[in-house]
Amino acid sequence: MIQKLISGIKKTDAPIVVGLDPKLSFIPERITSKAYAEFGETLEGAGEAIWQFNKEIVDAVYDLIPAVKPQIAMYEQFGIPGLVAFKRTVDYCHEKGLIVIGDIKRGDIGSTSESYAIGHLGSIQVGANTYSGFEEDFATVNPYLGSDGVKPFINVCNKEDKGIFVLVKTSNPSSGEFQDREIDGRPLYELVGEQVEKWGSESMEGDYSNVGAVVGATYPEMGKILRDIMPHAFILVPGYGAQGGKGKDLVHFFNKDGLGAIVNSSRGIIAAWQNENYSKFADGQVGEAARAAVLDMKKDISDALASK
Amino acid sequence: MIQKLISGIKKTDAPIVVGLDPKLSFIPERITSKAYAEFGETLEGAGEAIWQFNKEIVDAVYDLIPAVKPQIAMYEQFGIPGLVAFKRTVDYCHEKGLIVIGDIKRGDIGSTSESYAIGHLGSIQVGANTYSGFEEDFATVNPYLGSDGVKPFINVCNKEDKGIFVLVKTSNPSSGEFQDREIDGRPLYELVGEQVEKWGSESMEGDYSNVGAVVGATYPEMGKILRDIMPHAFILVPGYGAQGGKGKDLVHFFNKDGLGAIVNSSRGIIAAWQNENYSKFADGQVGEAARAAVLDMKKDISDALASK
Numbered sequence: 001m002i003q004k005l006i007s008g009i010k011k012t013d014a015p016i017v018v019g020l021d022p023k024l025s026f027i028p029e030r031i032t033s034k035a036y037a038e039f040g041e042t043l044e045g046a047g048e049a050i051w052q053f054n055k056e057i058v059d060a061v062y063d064l065i066p067a068v069k070p071q072i073a074m075y076e077q078f079g080i081p082g083l084v085a086f087k088r089t090v091d092y093c094h095e096k097g098l099i100v101i102g103d104i105k106r107g108d109i110g111s112t113s114e115s116y117a118i119g120h121l122g123s124i125q126v127g128a129n130t131y132s133g134f135e136e137d138f139a140t141v142n143p144y145l146g147s148d149g150v151k152p153f154i155n156v157c158n159k160e161d162k163g164i165f166v167l168v169k170t171s172n173p174s175s176g177e178f179q180d181r182e183i184d185g186r187p188l189y190e191l192v193g194e195q196v197e198k199w200g201s202e203s204m205e206g207d208y209s210n211v212g213a214v215v216g217a218t219y220p221e222m223g224k225i226l227r228d229i230m231p232h233a234f235i236l237v238p239g240y241g242a243q244g245g246k247g248k249d250l251v252h253f254f255n256k257d258g259l260g261a262i263v264n265s266s267r268g269i270i271a272a273w274q275n276e277n278y279s280k281f282a283d284g285q286v287g288e289a290a291r292a293a294v295l296d297m298k299k300d301i302s303d304a305l306a307s308k
Numbered sequence: 309m310i311q312k313l314i315s316g317i318k319k320t321d322a323p324i325v326v327g328l329d330p331k332l333s334f335i336p337e338r339i340t341s342k343a344y345a346e347f348g349e350t351l352e353g354a355g356e357a358i359w360q361f362n363k364e365i366v367d368a369v370y371d372l373i374p375a376v377k378p379q380i381a382m383y384e385q386f387g388i389p390g391l392v393a394f395k396r397t398v399d400y401c402h403e404k405g406l407i408v409i410g411d412i413k414r415g416d417i418g419s420t421s422e423s424y425a426i427g428h429l430g431s432i433q434v435g436a437n438t439y440s441g442f443e444e445d446f447a448t449v450n451p452y453l454g455s456d457g458v459k460p461f462i463n464v465c466n467k468e469d470k471g472i473f474v475l476v477k478t479s480n481p482s483s484g485e486f487q488d489r490e491i492d493g494r495p496l497y498e499l500v501g502e503q504v505e506k507w508g509s510e511s512m513e514g515d516y517s518n519v520g521a522v523v524g525a526t527y528p529e530m531g532k533i534l535r536d537i538m539p540h541a542f543i544l545v546p547g548y549g550a551q552g553g554k555g556k557d558l559v560h561f562f563n564k565d566g567l568g569a570i571v572n573s574s575r576g577i578i579a580a581w582q583n584e585n586y587s588k589f590a591d592g593q594v595g596e597a598a599r600a601a602v603l604d605m606k607k608d609i610s611d612a613l614a615s616k
Contacts, residue, residue, distance in 0.1 A: 021420075024433075024434070032435075036434075036435055041434050041435025041436055041437045042434060042437065042439070043434060043439050043441070045434060045435070046432075046434045071416075071420055073414070073416055073420045073421075073423040073424045073427070074420070074423055076423065076424060076427040076428075076441065076442075077423040077424070077426045077427035077432055077441055078427070078432065078434075078439075078441055079395070079427065079439070079440070079441030079442055080388065080391055080392055080395060080441075082427070082441065083388055083391055084388055087387070087388060105414070105415065105416055105450075106381070106413070107413065107450065108379075108381055108413055109478060109479060109480035110480060112329075112379055112381045112382070113381075115381040115382055115384065115385040116381045116384060116385070118385045119381070119384040119385035119386070119387065119390070120384075124354075124385055124386065125332075126332070126344075126349050126350060126351060126353060126354045126386075127340075127344055127349025127353070128349055129349045129350065131350070131351050131386075131387070132387070133351070133384065133385055133386055133387030133388075133390065134384075134387055142413075142415065142450050142452055143452070143486065144450055144451070144452040144475060144478075144486060144487070145475075145478050145480055145482070145483055146480070146482035146483055146484070146485030146486055146487070147482040147485055148480050148481055148482040149480065149482070167452060167453075170417060170452075170453050171417060172417035172418060172453055172454070172456050172457065173456055174453070174454035174455040174456040174457070175453055175454055176454065177454030177455055177503070178451065178452060178454055178496065178499065178500065179452070179454070181491040181496065181499065182491060182492075183489040183490060183491055183496075184490075188486065188489065188491075188496070191486070191489065192486065195485070
């Protein structure tokens with residue numbers, strides 16, 4: 001699966017993933033009012049509004065990018081109807097040829113992690129039939145439970161040609177509280193990074209592994225060190241844009257081959273129509289604003305990489 | 309919410325939670341065949357079988373225990389129909405007066421953790437209406453992202469009178485890989501335990517906090533230390549039974565007041581009918597076998613506590 005992602009990045013010349021993390025407050029009234037007219041001011045109405053909003057964004061940007069990253073929490077907060085919108089979004093992105101990174105941050109003891117892996121990346125037998133629950137291409141995984149929480153995901157990846165990104169150094173302000181604590185003179189995130197490289201050796205495809213890492217754009221110096229520790233891991237980089245990361249912060253996340261990282265922006269793209277930089281789209285032109293924001297992000301990153 | 313759990317424990321005299329972690333292989337043919345006859349060998353059929361199986365167990369044991377702990381991964385692997393079965397189970401357990409601990413192990417950056425907290429413990433506004441997505445009473449939370457991943461859960465707990473159990477030392481064999489690593493001479497799980505006690509001070513109810521901890525029965529010596537580090541935290545103890553923990557391993561998880569811990573058993577109860585110790589129920593008497601297994605577990609734990 002990592003080679004499929006690399007092909008997509010090369011084809012679009014954009015190491016960019018759009019985070020489909022909708023909030024009701026991002027959705028223009030014309031979309032919500034139509035959804036509520038049909039389904040009421042209900043969870044089903046909210047799910048419909050989210051799905052229609054996502055569809056406008058995907059239709060406007062799918063040819064510019066290789067992948068999307070829906071954050072499942074934004075859907076789960078609306079219960080079952082929210083998760084129906086999540087699944088519709090995943091399926092629609094596949095129809096449009098996009099790779100889907102499920103930002104699910106799951107992780108549990110062995111047999112339970114296996115169930116998460118099956119639900120999101122694999123398939124399950126019911127009687128004589130086989131089904132896939134959510135069918136993303138990649139999933140994010142929390143490493144706190146150690147190898148036997150991560151390896152069931154890798155087993156499913158190897159069986160079904162899928163991939164994962166393991167949380168190493170997260171983009172949030174308090175990520176250092178445990179992740180930066182020193183163990184034998186080195187921060188925990190480096191030890192997790194070493195394990196990612198080791199776990200990844202079980203799932204190589206060419207120069208890269210189907211086991212990648214999450215490292216926040218907000219910590220560029222740590223990204224540089226982790227780039228060296230995990231030479232075969234693709235790094236999924238959140239925190240660009242709304243969280244404060246800029247193009248110049250990203251250069252050290254990439255390898256010398258110009259690959260090795262993919263940068264996520266969520267609010268900066270999907271809520272661009274509400275941003276004063278894109279005020280000409282302020283009448284709720286969600287898709288047009290998102291497209292302009294993706295093109296600006298693409299330029300910001302390629303300029304930064306060119307002057308590396 | 310923690311006082312409601314304590315009342316339940318006192319009333320039943322059972323610091324026991326039954327883990328509703330169904331697999332299709334635990335479900336007798338009479339249940340699956342009926343579900344498949346109605347819904348086909350589909351994800352809907354699997355969801356129906358799981359729900360009917362859970363109902364038999366809950367009907368047989370609800371008067372003996374204060375709480376259940378459905379592991380959401382076992383439902384999520386069946387996609388949307390599995391999560392519908394999860395929600396039906398949560399709702400039904402509430403009807404029977406049980407407290408529901410959602411074993412969801414979620415955790416993310418601040419605003420995203422808030423969405424998980426809303427979806428599982430809180431409520432969300434849609435237009436003029438307010439809804440709850442899954443409506444558990446407690447949720448398990450992964451601490452790897454630090455305070456700003458955990459505090460949004462605590463805020464929702466304080467607003468809605470709910471609770472959480474933070475993963476401190478998990479029951480699985482490789483939990484030591486990161487959790488046991490020494491930082492300033494002390495293992496990471498102790499530092500996480502100290503934070504649990506600190507976070508918990510923001511949500512006290514009497515002698516205990518709505519912020520509890522998960523510590524595996526498989527690590528009794530660590531449980532003893534963590535009991536001292538977190539005097540106000542209730543400890544949710546997985547790993548009893550099928551994972552190897554025994555009654556005598558549990559005594560140090562309790563405080564001198566006889567409270568402070570609640571022990572989970574999943575497979576040992578819900579699949580008891582398949583266990584040779586309960587072979588008289590081998591014809592698929594799921595409920596009767598589960599009831600016998602709960603009574604045996606209750607005796608094992610109370611004997612161990614009496615001889616402490």
